[in-house]
Amino acid sequence: MEKVTLRDKAAIVGIGETEYSKNSGMSHRALLLQAAARAIEDAGLSPKDIDGVVPAMNLISFEDLAVNLGTEDLKYAVFPNMGGASSVATLSSAAMAVACGIATNVLCVAGWNGYSALRLSTLGKAADAAAGSPIPMSSMISKLRDFEMPYGVFVPAQWYAPMAMRHMHEYGTTSRQMGAVAVACRKHAQLNDKAIMRGKPMAIEDHQNSRMIVTPFRLFDCSLETDGAAAAVVTSADRAADMRHRPVYIMGVAEGHPVPADQIAGRRDMFQIGLSFAAPRAFAMAGITPKDIDVAEIYDCFTWSVICQLEAIGFCKRGEGGPFVEGGRIELGGELPINTHGGLLSQAHILGMNHVVEAVRQLRGDAGEAQVKDVEISLVTGWGDLADGSIAILRR
């Protein structure tokens, strides 16, 4: 029997983004719908053509999406629930649906009023508001609540800081190396029209002088909080060939979950993150190796998370992520340019759907001043909910 594979069976044919700001002035539903409408238009489709919806997490309901798009026969609706890993995970779900004929045109969308309404840095106050009952954001948070919040652990920076401290202890990773990630993203943000940090260049000394939030994370190790949304439209490879833009084919996709997934403390190997499981599967599906990647959009909730993921993907060995990011290797013009839009650190925090959009732009040749030359294959990752991982390998 022929081996079943998802490789090259689906393609991203439309992308869309809202304005990225600190005050959208729109409801989060309107924000997600605006990104959706723009992605659908970019694909040359009409909203009624969408017959599958995959929002990242339950940020918007299927009903809200369907009724606003005018969908008359919604054939597929599901959401991945992996925090920041959800955006990239929407692609695998959409690809499966169109490849199997479950749906024809699937909308993937993520976004929030991440500054004006739901700031992750205010989770501590949310814990109070929800005292005595599970916090609505996710079931994982409610577990954190009973065994970690009483000790003063509230926000993602505090969830991941102990991992980074252990990495520094075991491998000698330094704050300056984490700073190299922040500097690369900020440098790339200077070339991006939508970047919140455009016009605010940063040197490594600025990173080193920024205030400590939680050891080892300084302010500039932490991602932005942003209002905005982004979306992509996925269809089958057959249909994609006749559509408005050059298709971006999904070569390989996978998700992965660390063990145990609901807490970091109990993991025997703290650096065996979701992506450690997912990346080999995605590369096997794509039939390539990390050496073949021309540009990578790595989920950068924190600078150190990028270092950890570069190791998990296999761009370098375990423990070598710190030296790897130094010397401009991850900057435009370097061996492996990453986060060419500025990332969550310096463009905007759109839950990583902005990374998907940028990975597509690079393959279309539409990345403007940040265009990497001769891009054939791009990679995009997601990280969330205590280091669940997702990955997509895309080609033109």
Next chain:
Amino acid sequence: MADYNKPLPRITAQTREFWEGCKRHELLIQRCSDCGTYRHYPRPMCPNCGSWNAEWAKVSGKGKVYTYMVAVQPFHPGFASDAPYAVAIVELAEGVRLMSNVVDCGPEDILIGMPVEVVFDDVTEEVTLPRFRKAT
């Protein structure tokens, strides 16, 4: 104690014995009755063998700092006057890990690998939190 303004754990059917042990100043960790594997946080099933049978084993309370972080910026009003404060992941001698604070020791004096032992902090009438201090 009435003005204790930090989040308290919810005592649930799953976690009651852990917190009741703490009130008696005993550190109880769930252990599979069939294969002997310790697990924390409390859960219904043994991840090693799938058994639903578990007992609450009194553990030594001695361990080492596996890793830690120092919270400099407080993100909760209840911790505003504590900052900077340390939160450690402690690996108990029994092999299981839990998150807690390291007390009686400045954040700058905490080291990965440092031996620690449990102390019990009766923060309210209902709740006692296990914390850790440097072991001699």
